[in-house]
Amino acid sequence: MHKRMLIQAATALVALQFFSVPVFAAGSGGGSDQTTTQCKKGEVWDKKKQKCVPPKEGMLDDDSIYDAGHALAMAGRYDEAIAVLSLAANKQDPRILNYLGYSHRHSGRVTVGLGYYEEALRIDPNYTLVREYLGEAHLQIGDLAGAQQQLMEIEKRTGKGSREYGMLSEQIDHFMRS
Numbered sequence: 001m002h003k004r005m006l007i008q009a010a011t012a013l014v015a016l017q018f019f020s021v022p023v024f025a026a027g028s029g030g031g032s033d034q035t036t037t038q039c040k041k042g043e044v045w046d047k048k049k050q051k052c053v054p055p056k057e058g059m060l061d062d063d064s065i066y067d068a069g070h071a072l073a074m075a076g077r078y079d080e081a082i083a084v085l086s087l088a089a090n091k092q093d094p095r096i097l098n099y100l101g102y103s104h105r106h107s108g109r110v111t112v113g114l115g116y117y118e119e120a121l122r123i124d125p126n127y128t129l130v131r132e133y134l135g136e137a138h139l140q141i142g143d144l145a146g147a148q149q150q151l152m153e154i155e156k157r158t159g160k161g162s163r164e165y166g167m168l169s170e171q172i173d174h175f176m177r178s
Helices: 002-016 062-074 078-085 094-106 110-123 128-140 144-158 163-177
Strands: 023-026 034-037 044-046 051-053
Touching: 062 078, 062 094, 078 094, 094 110, 094 128, 110 128, 128 144, 128 163, 144 163
Parallel strands: none
Antiparallel strands: 023 034, 044 051
């Protein structure tokens, strides 16, 4: 099992070298000191060395992988986000699964994205951001009832005042008007 994970990580690292990957890393200064570093093609940000370096197996912790994958996904660089997120040691981290789902969904692989969202919710049923994105995925495939179900689940967990509730509710309203 461990050998298979190492092979998967090595494969992902090789694939990563074909992408230009900007990695956004939090500075070591306690949270408010954010630094953003643009790494050239085939390099990643190394927090310890405080510079861009060629990736090596096991060099990035899962929090750094999540941060980089999240930033890439939000920048619309979905295939690069998938390559980075696939490096995570903990393949059951709901945050990683969520943004794998998000990136696949936005790349047009909605069914693949649904699988990642479902796995993330199996691990953490209270992760409402996954529920918001899952609801949006249901709308993408025309499943209004599925989206409304996720909206009700978000309401049960956080109420109608949460960001996730508001975002999905707005998407559902837009879907129903179109």
